[in-house]
């Protein structure tokens with residue numbers, strides 16, 4: 001693989017010419033008092049926080065005070081921290097809007113636009129991100145300090161925008177920031193869920209879900225667009241109507257129509273260069289209230305229909321186990337897809353006036369299959385509403401849409417019952433059938449093998465008829481991409497093997513990336529300052545410039561600075577852990593971190609079993625020179641995923657026993673930090689020494705936490721899965737701990753009948769399982785974890801037993817390296833130095849050049 005060779009070659013990363021990477025940046029901003037006309041005020045904002053021009057902060061202080069008075073409606077004497085947070089955000093938002101106007105003017109010239117359709121955007125907090133990208137953090141800090149308000153306290157007040165479940169949603173958020181930074185004109189489209197991902201409360205070691213309420217106290221970042229409303233239909237029937245030219249056209253008479261109301265949040269790029277909009281749709285009933293029912297005395301019944309309709313944007317997508325849940329999910333998917341496409345077409349027609357130029361001026365990216373109904377909806381809009389011929393409409397559709405696949409897990413691949421689509425979207429089912437006919441007919445003509453035709457059909461006829469949304473997206477897309485090299489290879493070999501044979505150039509790889517602005521500069525400002533000190537300001541603009549750190553990796557003085565940054569972050573985390581769990585941890589210990597959704601394939605179970613085995617070993621020989629370790633877990637389990645919830649309970653039960661065992665002292669501690677979210681990730685990542693990326697090989701499409709942790713200098717212990725493969729290529733095999741079976745070995749093992757030839761379980765694992773089985777960690781209920789133990793010791797579908805010894809050995813290598821601080825810190829510095837390639841800017845450049853064909857700055 002040659003991808004890492006470009007790390008450090010800033011020309012290969014095609015960063016902006018030096019002239020635009022000046023240290024001072026001309027920002028024209030308006031003081032923007034709401035109420036009066038904006039006052040033009042041109043300022044030179046110094047980018048270096050040490051050379052603050054206090055005039056900047058005076059201007060900004062005035063703006064905050066004006067917002068507090070005229071925007072929030074209070075005064076400094078009575079303002080709460082929340083009032084200050086809102087006033088500050090509104091003052092910052094004014095600066096964003098000035099740039100948005102400029103960006104929009106530029107975009108509306110003849111530039112091709114990107115529409116990123118995603119059911120999830122896991123944004124986190126916006127105040128720190130926006131301040132950082134506008135280079136206003138220190139200005140704001142000084143402005144607020146003069147008002148006796150602490151910026152860090154305000155930052156903590158902002159609720160996370162948690163409109164996503166995990167990796168897929170966070171990737172969409174990173175991409176939005178990166179597209180703005182690279183001046184790619186883009187709209188993100190999604191749903192404005194009133195309640196994002198549930199809040200996780202741990203009581204008695206178990207997860208409980210509490211509704212999240214991020215909008216409860218107003219959201220200063222968004223603009224409601226009451227004039228931007230699109231109708232979205234459901235149900236009904238189709239009428240064939242003879243048009244004036246004699247042709248028959250289909251008219252969908254929907255049984256119900258829901259309104260999609262736009263809310264815009266603006267995403268500002270690095271150094272305020274460009275601003276894009278994230279447009280989220282909220283569902284509104286056409287009839288706010290049944291007045292006749294209300295007047296008859298049924299006050300609740302009068303609102304029932306409205307509650308049903310507006311449920312569409314009430315909660316981030318629910319479990320799809322029940323039929324009602326499934327229906328709501330499909331309604332959500334169609335709702336936001338239809339509104340987004342209508343909005344795009346309306347804008348396109350307004351700006352360009354010719355629907356046929358759509359593929360030249362817009363590229364749509366479908367983030368997984370959630371918006372895959374876009375294939376049928378775009379065809380419907382083009383054929384039924386714009387009256388294009390089928391073939392022309394198909395050329396436009398397949399020239400505009402692209403699809404990203406994020407998982408190969410069969411249970412996560414969307415398949416909708418034909419009957420459900422027929423009931424909710426009858427016209428779309430007709431269109432899907434017709435697309436399928438055009439897709440299969442040439443195969444039938446050359447008498448292709450029946451099994452092959454069945455495999456590539458959009459309709460799965462086998463277990464009740466279902467529409468395969470992945471197939472629909474694949475056939476309707478110009479390009480289909482995977483999210484890491486291995487994942488893309490596996491797509492070609494497994495779920496899309498047959499479609500790949502039909503369209504051999506369609507699948508491309510786009511390895512994921514992360515925004516360094518959030519995950520390094522902002523989450524770890526101490527480290528960022530150190531890097532700027534050694535490598536210059538350019539390292540903030542050019543991720544490839546990190547490679548310059550290589551030459552400091554064995555410089556003891558630099559190592560000490562690097563260590564000090566980690567130590568400071570660890571000291572902060574010690575406090576956080578104490579506050580949230582009451583467990584005192586030793587900041588000198590190795591912080592071993594696994595933070596991600598709880599899932600069997602991610603194998604938190606493997607990690608905690610290793611902890612049990614280590615506990616057993618320490619108890620047997622407490623006097624040995626053990627490396628002090630703190631195992632830190634955080635993550636949410638899906639509400640209906642009992643086994644994942646039981647893994648959380650096991651971690652907490654083991655933690656309780658281990659942490660209160662005097663023999664362990666500081667040798668081993670285990671903590672589970674509740675309510676993992678973007679903000680908690682920002683707090684944990686800078687303090688991690690070891691990054692656990694231990695999924696069953698072949699199952700983690702990419703991972704992005706692996707990139708964030710390596711960027712902050714954590715060493716990875718991981719399997720050859722997802723982007724771990726490329727991380728190894730970049731950091732060097734000697735600076736990462738790889739263990740376990742490969743995806744290929746696991747596939748071969750499964751082909752040969754799986755468990756039948758499973759080797760004997762390691763005695764160490766056997767002992768660990770026995771400790772659990774005999775109630776060491778759950779004396780009041782020894783059988784509590786039987787189902788977990790049984791899974792590992794019988795079929796072991798996630799290969800926990802198969803990989804255990806290899807994992808144990810890799811962990812002991814970790815201990816060995818930790819005992820040689822110079823070698824450890826050398827490896828740690830090299831991790832930071834060599835992961836520039838995982839910048840989302842690189843990923844977005846690749847999408848822009850290979851998929852979207854849009855120009856990037």
Ligand code: 26V
Pocket residue numbers: 166167168169171368406407409411412483512700701702703704722
């Ligand atoms: C969802 C589900 C839901 C049903 C039960 C099984 C299951 C398994 C996996 C998923 C994941 C859905 C899609 C997703 O979030 N994929 C993640 O996308 C990230 C961004 O590309 C990537 O880094 C992660 O590896 C991938 O899991």
